[in-house]
Amino acid sequence: MVQSAKPHSPIWCPGCGDFGVLAAVKRAAADLKIPTHELVLVGGIGCSGSIHNFLEINGIHALHGRLLAQAVGVKLANPSLTVLAAGGDGDGYAIGMGHFIHAFKKNASILYIVMNNETYGLTKGQASPTSQIGFEGNVEPPFHSILTALSIPAPNFIARTFSGDPKGMTAILEEALRFNREGRGFAFVEDLSPCVTYNDTYKLWREKVVDVSKLDGYDPTDRKRMFGVCLDIIDSGRIPIGVMHRPKDSDSAEGLEVKLVGSKRGPVRADSTLETNLPAYQKLLGGLA
Ligand SMILES: Cc1ncc(C[n+]2csc(CCOP(=O)(O)OP(=O)(O)O)c2C)c(N)n1
Ligand code: SF4
Ligand SMILES: [Mg+2]
Numbered sequence: 001m002v003q004s005a006k007p008h009s010p011i012w013c014p015g016c017g018d019f020g021v022l023a024a025v026k027r028a029a030a031d032l033k034i035p036t037h038e039l040v041l042v043g044g045i046g047c048s049g050s051i052h053n054f055l056e057i058n059g060i061h062a063l064h065g066r067l068l069a070q071a072v073g074v075k076l077a078n079p080s081l082t083v084l085a086a087g088g089d090g091d092g093y094a095i096g097m098g099h100f101i102h103a104f105k106k107n108a109s110i111l112y113i114v115m116n117n118e119t120y121g122l123t124k125g126q127a128s129p130t131s132q133i134g135f136e137g138n139v140e141p142p143f144h145s146i147l148t149a150l151s152i153p154a155p156n157f158i159a160r161t162f163s164g165d166p167k168g169m170t171a172i173l174e175e176a177l178r179f180n181r182e183g184r185g186f187a188f189v190e191d192l193s194p195c196v197t198y199n200d201t202y203k204l205w206r207e208k209v210v211d212v213s214k215l216d217g218y219d220p221t222d223r224k225r226m227f228g229v230c231l232d233i234i235d236s237g238r239i240p241i242g243v244m245h246r247p248k249d250s251d252s253a254e255g256l257e258v259k260l261v262g263s264k265r266g267p268v269r270a271d272s273t274l275e276t277n278l279p280a281y282q283k284l285l286g287g288l289a
Pocket of ligand 1: 045047049064087089091115117119120123128
């Protein structure tokens with residue numbers, strides 16, 4: 001469903017971490033002075049995926065786990081737009097896992113925000129790929145998105161935020177959006193977004209988070225070292241947050257849309273009149289005769 005109507009009031013439970021993401025997205029877009037008609041948010045399926053309904057921007061409610069394909073499609077069709085995809089840990093890391101991995105490799109200049117609450121909130125609190133052992137009978141170890149992201153050698157922007165730190169989240173979203181708007185590629189930001197109804201982790205996560213940017217020798221351009229830093233933090237039972245990867249300014253990486261569409265007008269703005277396209281069509285038909 002494509003929607004560009006006035007925003008609705010959020011239907012989330014009071015205190016849901018997703019409110020922090022909503023506020024930070026609004027603040028970041030306003031600080032960067034991005035006109036609302038140039039913003040598109042493709043939402044996944046889940047409590048988190050309804051975020052576009054609460055923003056006065058263009059919104060698409062995607063199929064479950066397929067938001068990235070649609071967001072990349074929007075960006076390629078019209079690279080002048082600022083495109084966000086936003087959904088949950090179930091949407092992105094279960095049914096959407098294949099698309100998640102390919103998004104890093106494709107490297108289109110879009111911002112993907114995953115609101116990770118370690119549960120399927122909308123369907124009433126079942127275990128998700130990021131759930132801890134013991135949660136709702138879960139016996140599998142949790143999936144670590146940041147380690148996976150760091151293991152893919154592509155020039156992406158990779159970060160994790162916490163809904164308990166709205167200022168920090170806004171600053172990181174602003175940097176990610178600037179990265180996208182410069183056509184430098186894919187930005188992935190996972191937000192630790194507690195589900196107060198089925199998995200209230202605010203207190204636990206506040207105690208456990210470790211901001212990697214405050215550690216000695218912090219270097220977000222050194223992917224290999226950062227992988228080790230994050231792994232050590234996870235092994236010690238804590239949770240890394242902050243910017244984990246930021247390509248060097250001297251890296252002249254280009255987003256997928258720059259490589260495929262470049263300075264040409266995107267398909268959305270291409271001349272599709274009959275007069276312009278008829279000769280090519282007739283030539284094609286002639287070749288089949
Ligand atoms: C194809 C398909 N399979 C399953 C569902 C049921 N379903 C709806 S939302 C959801 C998971 C939601 O969890 P998450 O993505 O973590 O979002 P949250 O609600 O926690 O924000 C599932 C399994 C669905 N809507 N469509
Ligand atoms: S069920 Fe959980 S994730 Fe969904 S709105 Fe409520 S607190 Fe948020
Ligand atoms: Mg979830």
